[in-house]
Amino acid sequence: MRATAIRWLLGMSLLSSGAPGCGGEATPPVEAAEPLLTIQPPAGFPPQRLAPDNPYSLEKARLGRYLFYDRRLSGNETQSCGSCHQQSRAFSDGRATGLGSTREDHPRGPMSLANVGYFSALTWANPVQRELERQALVPLFGERPVELGLVGREAEMLDRLRRDRRYQQMFPRAFPADADPFTVANVTRAIAIFERTLVSADSPFDRFSRGDTTAMSESAQRGNQLFFSERLECFHCHGGYAFTDSVVSASSAFDETAFHNTGLYNVDGRGAYPSASTGVRDVTGRDEDMGRFRAPTLRNIAVTAPYMHDGSIATLDGVIDHYAAGGRTIASGPNAGVGRDNPLKSGFITGFTLTAQERRDLIAFLEALTDERFLHDPRYADPFGNER
């Protein structure tokens, strides 16, 4: 493991030279074609907090990559996790809201998985979803809405995997202590470990932060100042290495999970959001949780349009309009209302004015959060080459 991690830290260039054998160790030799997936924290990132019963192993991460992209993990074998979490879009899908394997619409959009191993709460607004391993059960087996559509078919799904010659090798390597490694729990464990390897930390902003003064344009540097200003208040919810305020790491001593109402809607004048998705309230049932959603990471935000939980804002420009107004106003239609007056709105959403240049600068900064290496890293790519 250590050799693996060091090789990765030394950079991708070593990959092409072909990984050396492991000197008689029991683990199978690393094949050059198989990527070195790691959860080693990059500079400026803490180590991840792992589930106690699911330690990292390279074999698990590799298995998880295959499972993540395997369409046999849907009832009708038409979708995989990767169908809605596409690497080129930072593992989102470009749609306003998700579409499941049975063509059922999801009320919310797939979120980016960049740095998902650091999020203290998962999905848009669910305070009970804290672990990647358990969260995976929702898309796999959920019925309202149906996503991958495997409910009641776990044995059939495991049989599909058991019959695959590659998995006959990979599962025992990933779970060597298990007499029968083909279990739902192990599927979720492997996928979770792969997800934990999806670390994005090489954007122009990161390189600039590490001392490369040429990494960000002058405009983006001015946008950086605006973003982290008390005038715009963006950073209160989108701060830190993960650009969200709901983070957890191995060093976390306290729970840091936050949900916010940003005044995106106010359909009844008392703060209501459209009933299709009311935020944390959908889970807790508490009226004060109306419209409260988790602040998504802003890393790679330029490639994850459309925006907000329901994809109701098409562009970054539109998102800035929403926050500049201190909450969106919808003039007509069933969702009409003045979000600025939403009584449940976060105190940080007070509005601001920007000059045209400042707006360009802010967008330049947000675009400087795009990590091209992350979006094209072959370690994260679909190993089936879209053949399945």
Added chain:
Amino acid sequence: MQGSRTRGIMVLGSLVAAIGATGCGSEDTHVDDGHVHDSGVVTDSGAVTDSGAVTDSGAVSTEVTLRFAAKVGELPFRCGETFANVGTTGGQWSPADFRFYVHDVRVVTAAGEVPVALTQDGRWQHESVALLDFEDRTGRCSNGTAAMNAQVVGTLPAGTVGPITGVRFKLGVPFALNHANQALAPSPLNLSTLWWNWQGGYKFLRIDGQIMNPVRPAAADWFIHVGSTGCNGGASGGVTSCANPNRAEVELTGFDPARNTVVADLARLLSESDVRVTTAAPGCMSELGDPECPPVLRGLGIGDGATQNFFRME
């Protein structure tokens, strides 16, 4: 389990004398008395008198089997059939599922309430929870399991004195088990059809069906999913509390396990519901504000002043 142990056994749950001992240490002897008896009727030398008094001085335990049935009115539930006159406007209901969990099972004797320790069978019963399963994966019940279960089997504490005059149990999964990782849970808590992952728990009761004569054809499904809602998470990941536990307490007075069956009657549960009409969510899936939920939850005895009418005895 030990060869030297003597056990006083209740025949199908009633404290019937088991005089006429077989040899100590022999295997449990199964006696046919014309009733259901998967669990078997075991005689031994631990004498339980006719009056039900346990006279044996050693470790005496008594086995009890509670029979359950699923019905729609007077008709036995069965996948593949269509049941008429469901709800307030004569709905025709074609089933797709009928399962529920019970826990905290107790019987009532003259001495009061006595807990039933469930037999840990590795299939239908785990700790204090049992799954009752009336679907057989046929017809529309295609997401279910071929195996079915219509009984709860357990043991009463030594020294329990009969007769049994009632049964009490809770519908649902207890809090401690409800919010553990479902993927790691033992049977019967490892069935994905009963997971309610986004709520972080289980569907305690799942009765799915399709209405064959809906007012609006597009909304023909009618699902009943009851579980804990309004849950909050804690720092370490688990659910810390739920505003609506939705665990229904059930009591059937006068229930004698030897003669009676607990009947889960869908016709009674839906007696106040117009199943031919449905709003956005088909049926009642415990969503807050769903107008189809209050009558269903009332029928389960959930909510202030509600008395359950879903379970009756025959």
